[in-house]
Amino acid sequence: MLTRADLAKYPFLNEASDYIKELGISIDDIASPDFSPVLERAEKRLEEALSKGRVSNEFGNENAEILSFPVSNLILSLTGEERAQRRFALAEAKRAYELLRQESPEKLDYIARTTFGWKLNKIDAQPGKRFYDFGISLADYLRNSVHLKEPKWKLPNRILDHGLVYATREELARLLEEEVRTKIVDRSSRLPGEIPKPLQPKVERTRGLITKWLGVPSHYELPRVPSPEAMPPCVKHLIDDLAEGKNVQHMGRFTLASFLVNIGAGEEDIVKAFKPASDFSERMTRYQVEHIAGKRGGRTKYTCPMCTTLKTHGVCYKPDDICSTIRNPLSYYKSKARILTGKGPKREPS
Amino acid sequence: MNQAEQVIRQKFQQYYLDPKRQLDPPLNPSEREYGFLLFNGKFMVRHRSFKDPLSLLTAVRDLVPSHVYFSTAYYREPTAPMEEKGWTGADLVFDIDADHLNTPCKPDHDNWKCKACGTTGNGGAPKLCPKCKNDRLEEQTWLCDRCLQEAKEETAKLLEMLYTDLGIDNEATRLFFSGHRGYHVHVYSKQTSQLGEEERREIADYLLAQGLDPQLHELEETSVGGTKLAEGPLIGQPGWRGRIVAGIYDILGSEMDQIGLTSTQVHALKSWDRENLLRKPFWNSAKGIGISTWKTLVTKAVEKKSAKIDTVVTTDIHRLIRMPGTLNGHTGLLAMKVPEERLDEFDPFTEPLAFHGQMKVKVKVSPGFRLGEERFGPYHDETVQLPSAAAMLLLCKHRAEPIA
Ligand code: SF4
Numbered sequence A: 001m002l003t004r005a006d007l008a009k010y011p012f013l014n015e016a017s018d019y020i021k022e023l024g025i026s027i028d029d030i031a032s033p034d035f036s037p038v039l040e041r042a043e044k045r046l047e048e049a050l051s052k053g054r055v056s057n058e059f060g061n062e063n064a065e066i067l068s069f070p071v072s073n074l075i076l077s078l079t080g081e082e083r084a085q086r087r088f089a090l091a092e093a094k095r096a097y098e099l100l101r102q103e104s105p106e107k108l109d110y111i112a113r114t115t116f117g118w119k120l121n122k123i124d125a126q127p128g129k130r131f132y133d134f135g136i137s138l139a140d141y142l143r144n145s146v147h148l149k150e151p152k153w154k155l156p157n158r159i160l161d162h163g164l165v166y167a168t169r170e171e172l173a174r175l176l177e178e179e180v181r182t183k184i185v186d187r188s189s190r191l192p193g194e195i196p197k198p199l200q201p202k203v204e205r206t207r208g209l210i211t212k213w214l215g216v217p218s219h220y221e222l223p224r225v226p227s228p229e230a231m232p233p234c235v236k237h238l239i240d241d242l243a244e245g246k247n248v249q250h251m252g253r254f255t256l257a258s259f260l261v262n263i264g265a266g267e268e269d270i271v272k273a274f275k276p277a278s279d280f281s282e283r284m285t286r287y288q289v290e291h292i293a294g295k296r297g298g299r300t301k302y303t304c305p306m307c308t309t310l311k312t313h314g315v316c317y318k319p320d321d322i323c324s325t326i327r328n329p330l331s332y333y334k335s336k337a338r339i340l341t342g343k344g345p346k347r348e349p350s
Numbered sequence B: 001m002n003q004a005e006q007v008i009r010q011k012f013q014q015y016y017l018d019p020k021r022q023l024d025p026p027l028n029p030s031e032r033e034y035g036f037l038l039f040n041g042k043f044m045v046r047h048r049s050f051k052d053p054l055s056l057l058t059a060v061r062d063l064v065p066s067h068v069y070f071s072t073a074y075y076r077e078p079t080a081p082m083e084e085k086g087w088t089g090a091d092l093v094f095d096i097d098a099d100h101l102n103t104p105c106k107p108d109h110d111n112w113k114c115k116a117c118g119t120t121g122n123g124g125a126p127k128l129c130p131k132c133k134n135d136r137l138e139e140q141t142w143l144c145d146r147c148l149q150e151a152k153e154e155t156a157k158l159l160e161m162l163y164t165d166l167g168i169d170n171e172a173t174r175l176f177f178s179g180h181r182g183y184h185v186h187v188y189s190k191q192t193s194q195l196g197e198e199e200r201r202e203i204a205d206y207l208l209a210q211g212l213d214p215q216l217h218e219l220e221e222t223s224v225g226g227t228k229l230a231e232g233p234l235i236g237q238p239g240w241r242g243r244i245v246a247g248i249y250d251i252l253g254s255e256m257d258q259i260g261l262t263s264t265q266v267h268a269l270k271s272w273d274r275e276n277l278l279r280k281p282f283w284n285s286a287k288g289i290g291i292s293t294w295k296t297l298v299t300k301a302v303e304k305k306s307a308k309i310d311t312v313v314t315t316d317i318h319r320l321i322r323m324p325g326t327l328n329g330h331t332g333l334l335a336m337k338v339p340e341e342r343l344d345e346f347d348p349f350t351e352p353l354a355f356h357g358q359m360k361v362k363v364k365v366s367p368g369f370r371l372g373e374e375r376f377g378p379y380h381d382e383t384v385q386l387p388s389a390a391a392m393l394l395l396c397k398h399r400a401e402p403i404a
């Protein structure tokens, strides 16, 4: 079904991996001069993906095309930079989409089945103005469509017939783009132990590219709490200020720590939130957090100060609509978390 | 435990101790988490698991919970804390409950009270207190024929869509009466067990037609030689397309009052032959009816044909749900399996009755109701001798106190 030219177009296919296996190439071969076109192409893939978010097509040297893809992937994994991996996956997936949308229904059907394990039917139906080549099984459709935000992908706007979602050739290609993206991300997160010698300079160079195009990675991440998006404006602002190394007054620190303790963030995560502060002392912070959590001293767990208090101390920051319905940042969090999860008021199990 | 709870618990215990008693546990029972809400201080025992139905029954006899739940999810370690359970899949579940239906009888039998400011009202509780915007509202609900009939109709629509649109095999579905104001449908299938929350939300949105855009179903205005034509989907087309047209067909055969159309529009539609919908993709031949009127009709059709499920239940992949074969502590009625082909004839006020004999209770206030062939109430501050099922219903709904 697939030619070598196809593998060059779609180097993420299972057949492409099989093909490479058959060539019997090992990682040490990378250093040999025969391999330089592959390395060059691999670096170009990375550079284009990082700089433009696109990867161009080059079909002159099919083997280099097929082999460079896993090499790019490997280099990227070795940098350990997740955001770069995501950007690369997206760029490669977009490239694949542009090619896939021009393929015959038979080839699309084949790729969807063999590499991605989809269940789909060729249907050739025209229920209205549009012609649909495919009926895609509901689960395969949904796994990918949930990432697509245009209204036309929403299930109520699709034709759903006995478990099959009708799709045009173009739409199938778009859904496959999502599948390709996921596959590449999964693949690059499988990291080998150490950096093979011949790749070391490449990995270094790629790190440089990442910094150049994506900026310095922020060492700061949101604390792992059940629903970080549900934090009130004041708390988000405190976190931002700390992250930027600004000085945060005692009331602000106490608010942040007591808020995080009460929504169930782990001690490690809370301490981490204070790390960027210019006067950070791990020992003091830990002591204070434990105190607030009620593990020390009076053994009472502190709750978060009321909004009125926070307003007086200038901690309240850009209150929004939800703020007008609550009196404490903790109720803001609960209320917003419920809105975000579409849960509405609390209820018992059904 | 107050006195009423003690009496209820005692009755529940007798019920469960009956040697003939059998529960109706879910498929792969040992991979589930079980939860019991106890009478004692409304305490929830969670993260339990059982090897087999018998040990489960033993636990129920032992604890005599007011509610028995199991997880829709399957876990490698059902007894571990939530983050360590090892989710391996979940049934796709649907909950249809009169709580979410807009039945006209609600003001007659339901009322609510704001816990924060004390405001009260009749009918189902609003999302937020209209006065103080608090969401801590206490609801007092009642079961009525009309509400349960509507819940049944919604359930029938749900099942129809599950089979014809989602392609779910009817071997893979189980239908339950919840023992209160609604029905649950469980789907056990490989195709759906791996779906995540977002995917399940899409399914819920589909059944509710939430976000349905008529234009994306090819309801459009086109222009032929300067004349504007409204063009839409055809009856018999799969999915929402055919269903929209069928809904409009029904509406056109009705009185068409209160659907947001002017009397001129209603008149124009009434004089139009609705059989046109069965034949042509061109809807324009109704004079004076333009694309915006058709859109209004689509909205109404979708409202009629969608199944009013509770999205939260369907999207939650860690949910606990009531176990059939157990008593519902809100009513004393049995949560029970209903064969799908019997849904129509199933009487939720007869088949799930679990208690026999007579009991004397002092009723505070209660709307009228029916159980079996008999009608009861309304009651107001009176002591009555009732069949146990009726007395238990009043006790469970906090409408009455036991008399020693
Ligand atoms: S009103 Fe309360 S929750 Fe909102 S920003 Fe101010 S302090 Fe924070």
Ligand SMILES: [Zn+2]
Residues within 6 Å of the ligand: B114, B115, B116, B117, B118, B119, B129, B130, B131, B132, B133, B134
């Ligand atoms: Zn209120």
Ligand SMILES: [Zn+2]
Residues within 6 Å of the ligand: B103, B105, B106, B109, B143, B144, B145, B146, B147, B148
């Ligand atoms: Zn009612």
